[in-house]
Amino acid sequence: MNDFLLAQMVAAERLPNAHESKAAVLAELKSSLAGASGEQRTAALLKRELDLPGETIFLSDVHIPYKEGTAQIDLLLIHEQMVCVLEVKNMVGEFYFDSINFQFHRIIDGRREGMRNPEAQLHRAVRAVSNFLGVSVHGVIVLASRSGKVVEAPKHYPVVSLDYLPFHLEQLMQGSNLFDARALASKLRGLPVRNSSRRWLERHNISFDSLRLGVTCPSCRTCSLDWRERKWKCVVCGFYSQDAHEVALQEYAVLFGDKLDTGLAYRLLGVENKYVLYRLLQGSAIQGDVRGKRQIVEDRQLLREYFGRIYR
Known part of the structure; x- marks a missing residue:
């Protein structure tokens, strides 16, 4: 789970149903989860089945500078004999690539849906990687779902089913070492992390004030905990914990950044006593040089574990 997916999960959980964007956020989260699942299955299959000599390096969710913006890469394979961008699509239906107008649509349940063209996305990604690394780059559109079928194929890039992907990549081998794979991967890993x-x-139109505040009960997930007798307690289901507020701090950080104003901290955690707030923030949100300002200590793994139990 990257930071953007985590932000979508936080917003989906904390936005009230009456918010104007609640339905759109839920729909986008569903799409992102499907995409992430396809990418995870693709990476797992390649690590298990791909038979290449030497070391193969996989990088996921890479953002590479390109023209005035960035190109996002689902999965990037780096080997001493080839570099390949994988545009993973975890979609169902019948797919039509228009090679004249370079548009894309699918037919699902008898409906025609226009969508972003995966071939155009892949072409942009391949160009970005090639320009940034200064090497030749392959590109493949990967169908991660067995319920997807290509009726009209794209013109410039192959579309490969996930089951066939390892064999296809093995056929791309050049037979001689062309690249220093670790050096290329190091250059990419040195890119700044992009927060979308x-x-x-x-x-x-999502702001701090538009969210349900408080420390979310991980059992009920729709109500906030109360701080009583040095514990977080849920009056609905009886859940209790001493450190449930750590998740709330990480949720704030993934949405709004790691700088936390003390005044917002009271509202975020739902406490009023300054001594209680001090104890809760100690070690998790470090006091800055400026009075009333703190910096949240990053722990994204805590969020991944929390939401991993929800979105299994």
Whole structure:
């Protein structure tokens, strides 16, 4: 789970049903979860089945500078004999690639749905990787779902089913070492991490004040916990914990950044006593040089484990 997917999960859980963007957020989260599942299955299959000599490096969710913006890469394979961008699509239906107008649509349950063209997305990604690394790059559109069928194929890039992908990649081998795979991977890993959350929040008109605040009960997931007798307690289901607020701090960080104003911290955690707030933030949100400002200590794994139990 990258930060953007985590931000979608947080917003989906904390936005009230009456919010204007609630339905759109849930729909986008569903699509993102399907995409992430396809990418995970693709990476797992390749690590298990791909038979290439030497070391193969896989990088996921890479954002590479390209022209005035960035190109997002689902999965990037780096080997001493080839570099390949994998555009993973976990979709169902019949797929039609228009090689004249370079448009794309699918037919599902008798309905025609226009969508972003995977071939155009892949072409942009291949160009970005090639320009950034200064090497030749292959590209493949991967169908992660067995319920997807290509009726009209794209013109410039192959579409390969997930089951066939290892064999296809093995056929791309050059037979001689062309690249320093670790050096290329190191250059890519050195790129700054891109946070797509801010623009997404603005597009959906999501602010701190539009969210349900408080420390969410991980059992009920729809109500907030009360701090009583040095524990977080749920009056609905009886759940209790001493550190449930750690998830709330990470949720704030993934949405709005790691800088936390003390005034917002009271509202975020739902406490009023300054001594209680101090104890809760100690070690999790470090006091900054400026009075009333704290920095949340990043622990994304805590969020991944929390939402991993929800979205299995």
